[in-house]
Amino acid sequence: MQIGVLALQGDFDAHRKRLEQLGAKVVLVKKPEQFDEIDGLVIPGGESSTFLKLLGETGFEKLKQFVHVKPTFGTCAGAILLAKEVENPKQGGLGAIDITVRRNAYGRQLDSSIRQGKLGDDPLEMVFIRAPRIERVGPGVEVLATAGSDPVAVRQGTVMAATFHPELSDDTRIHTAFLEMVSAPNRKKA
Ligand code: GLN
Secondary structure (H helix, E strand, C coil): EEEEEECCCCCCHHHHHHHHHCCEEEEEEHHHHHHHHEEEEECCCHHHHHHHHHHHHHHHHHHHHHHHCCEEECCCHHHHHEEEECCCCCCCCCCCCCEEEEECCCCCCCCCEEEEEEEEEEEEEEEEEEEEEEEEECCCCEEEEEEEEEEEEEEEEEEECCCCCHHHHHCCCHHHHHHEEEHCCCCCCC
């Protein structure tokens, strides 16, 4: 099982370290043809508009094909790329998970914050950096984690998205859930 981490921009190396710590074999994906070598993909945080520019048309099409058939996990900017609808400003994307996200939605004071949220019923530390807010969750989408009343980690089929940065906390549960999804993609298909 090889896990790709999209390594065009952003904090891909923290994901690599975490996935390797959990025993995964990691490939840093920098070229479209590398999508053929991997069984699952992490799209890290960064700047979603910059990702779109760096991907180019070929990279974008290849990524779009991948996320519609293989397990993918996007954090922050990665979640924005996976979303069906993006506001503030409107932005195209992969349409892989039926959510609407608003970029940079928490305003200046909450720009970057560490909050105590919930993963199911259990507490989870969450690091937010210029985070988007999930404003709409479609009927086929499962909410995995919340912060206050906001959904902050969601799953539809084999696509997972989180608006925080689990790679920056010591807690490994979110990446473990992703790796489980890669090894058993058919469990709980929405
Ligand atoms: N604000 C960024 C965006 O809109 C996301 C921030 C992040 O990934 N930490 O793309």
